[in-house]
Amino acid sequence: xNTIFSAIMTYNFLSRALVVGLMISxxxxxxxxxxxxxxxxxxxxxxxxxxxGALAFAAVMGYAPLKVAIPVVAVAAVLLLRLGGKKIKxxxxxxxxxxxxxxxxxxxxxxxxxxxxxxxxxxxxLYAVKSSDMTLAIVLCSVVLAVFVLMYNxxxxxxxxxxxSKATGVKPGMYNTVIAVLTAVTVVIGMRLMGSLLISALIxxxxxxxxxxxxSFFAVTLSSVVISVVSFITGFCxxxxxxxxxxxxxxxxxxxxxxxxxxxxxxARK
Numbered sequence: 001x002n003t004i005f006s007a008i009m010t011y012n013f014l015s016r017a018l019v020v021g022l023m024i025s026x027x028x029x030x031x032x033x034x035x036x037x038x039x040x041x042x043x044x045x046x047x048x049x050x051x052x053g054a055l056a057f058a059a060v061m062g063y064a065p066l067k068v069a070i071p072v073v074a075v076a077a078v079l080l081l082r083l084g085g086k087k088i089k090x091x092x093x094x095x096x097x098x099x100x101x102x103x104x105x106x107x108x109x110x111x112x113x114x115x116x117x118x119x120x121x122x123x124x125x126l127y128a129v130k131s132s133d134m135t136l137a138i139v140l141c142s143v144v145l146a147v148f149v150l151m152y153n154x155x156x157x158x159x160x161x162x163x164x165s166k167a168t169g170v171k172p173g174m175y176n177t178v179i180a181v182l183t184a185v186t187v188v189i190g191m192r193l194m195g196s197l198l199i200s201a202l203i204x205x206x207x208x209x210x211x212x213x214x215x216s217f218f219a220v221t222l223s224s225v226v227i228s229v230v231s232f233i234t235g236f237c238x239x240x241x242x243x244x245x246x247x248x249x250x251x252x253x254x255x256x257x258x259x260x261x262x263x264x265x266x267x268a269r270k
Contacts, residue, residue, distance in 0.1 A: 016134045017126045020035035021232045023137035024190040027144045028202035030229035031183045033221045036207040044200035047187040049098035050076045052196040056105035069188045077180035124248035198227030205255035212262040231255045
């Protein structure tokens with residue numbers, strides 16, 4: 001443990017990755033509860049693929065990656081939440097858009113012969129996190145916490161019954177848009193650390209694990225935050241100890257283990 005602490009204090013890239021990871025884990029856990037309950041658990045996976053396509057385009061054209069990816073993914077997130085279920089079912093729409101975006105990204109990189117290292121966006125890397133990411137992650141986390149604290153009751157109503165929330169004067173469309181945009185920013189920033197292939201794990205696993213044991217919205221939300229943070233810290237430490245294994249893989253495996261344990265506890269209760 002002392003070795004891990006010394007490494008974090010010695011290397012700036014580790015301390016940056018730790019801060020960004022904690023902020024993103026917290027955001028993903030809070031947003032994940034809403035998305036899973038609304039049956040959009042795979043939106044993180046879809047948005048990460050869209051983000052990969054946007055980042056590939058930015059790399060090929062020489063643009064700033066985040067300035068391209070964040071608005072593109074934010075628009076895609078809003079469209080997925082608003083259009084899903086109208087003409088095409090939500091999960092099908094996510095599959096179509098995400099597969100298409102990933103294919104476009106890979107094609108752009110291959111065809112252009114760009115020297116951009118996109119591996120860090122695919123599987124994640126501790127080295128990919130920058131100081132600007134840390135600042136943005138802290139701001140994002142502050143906004144997400146403020147939204148959930150100040151608008152908790154309205155988010156609760158919108159999550160479970162949009163028709164009822166409309167009857168009480170709440171505008172579900174506005175809150176869905178807020179959740180979509182915050183999810184988009186979370187995915188784009190988290191991709192550097194987790195990779196586009198595994199970022200959805202941060203959104204899905206904590207909420208699903210919590211739902212194995214807890215039944216109230218508040219308990220599930222609180223438990224998801226704890227699980228997400230614990231999983232990240234454990235996976236982060238394992239990455240340092242087992243040098244060479246990507247952070248995203250370690251964090252996802254810890255989340256998977258917790259999900260299995262919570263599922264066993266649920267079965268034991270029956």
